Amino acid sequence: MAQRVIREIVEQQKIGPGYFKLVIKAPEIVAQAKIGQFVHIKWIAEERNSDPLLRRPISINRINHEEETITLVYRVVGRGTKVLSNLKPGDQLDIMGPLGTGFSISEDTNRVLVIGGGVGIAPLYPLVNKLIEANKEVILLLGAETAEEVIDLDSFQEFDLELKVATMDGSLGKQGFVTDYLEELEQEMDYIYTCGPTPMMKVIRDWAIDFNVPGQASLEERMGCGTGACLSCVCQVKIEGKDGWTYKQACTAGPVFPLREVIFDE
Ligand SMILES: Cc1cc2nc3c(=O)[nH]c(=O)nc-3n(C[C@H](O)[C@H](O)[C@H](O)COP(=O)(O)OP(=O)(O)OC[C@H]3O[C@@H](n4cnc5c(N)ncnc54)[C@H](O)[C@@H]3O)c2cc1C
Ligand code: FES
Incomplete structure (x- = not known):
């Protein structure tokens, strides 16, 4: 089950042009995280400055059970990721997660x-x-x-x-x-x-x-709440075994969907 925790940044490293690696100590999230899941993060704002207001979804890139850390790799594209890239080890993040369905692996494939x-x-x-x-x-x-x-x-x-x-x-x-x-x-x-x-x-x-x-x-739909309530992340997915399609929330029913059922732009 997803949790909301306040946890410290252990490491923040620039790994490429506009690309950063962020390591966070988060035992509760490590204990539950599955491959392909994501966290919805917000920085702890100074004083009353809570800009940007909304959380940002970032995939879990590594789960380290020994160190009890998760690693995120992200690219700076706008205000939220810019603020994130300026944070230092010791700074705190407000993290919801792990969220989403994640990838599953079938025994029947080779x-x-x-x-x-x-x-x-x-x-x-x-x-x-x-x-x-x-x-x-x-x-x-x-x-x-x-x-x-x-x-x-x-x-x-x-x-x-x-x-x-x-x-x-x-x-x-x-x-x-x-x-x-x-x-x-x-x-x-x-x-x-x-x-x-x-x-x-x-x-x-x-x-x-x-x-x-x-x-x-x-x-990677744009997201608001991350919990299925705001509908900002809905995407079109075919209904299995039937004609037609339906809307599904990428944050709860996804972000991983059956590839052939996703309707990208039709
Ligand atoms: C499930 C999930 C996992 C993700 N994992 C990663 C990850 O591991 N690493 C990473 O760098 N990013 C990831 N993203 C995308 C990331 O959430 C956005 O880049 C981030 O929210 C942008 O925030 P911002 O405030 O910096 O940019 P904003 O100011 O909000 O937007 C800046 C620009 O980026 C575009 N943008 C914003 N969000 C998205 C999005 N979700 N998809 C495509 N374009 C977007 C906007 O249209 C705009 O052009 C993920 C998104 C989802 C939904
Ligand atoms: S982000 Fe709010 S419903 Fe998915």
């Missing part, structure tokens, strides 16, 4: 494709780790603007898996979109996991439908 784009790579390390532990054959495709923005590259390189990278500026791997690799896949896939920008996941969703490959997509 060859698994994992595709991450941009900051959407952040929740994938614990997933890939679990897949390797479960003896799955993993093909990992990572895409980013530049080489410096490929989150966790060194850690992924330590796994026994097939890794391909695409960058928009060509500074690492193939130049262009990570989805360009889909055309080159030589083997059939049993399953796909993906997280990243909506246009990327839409291409992957269409490919998964064409090749009849099931999978899961983690959506």
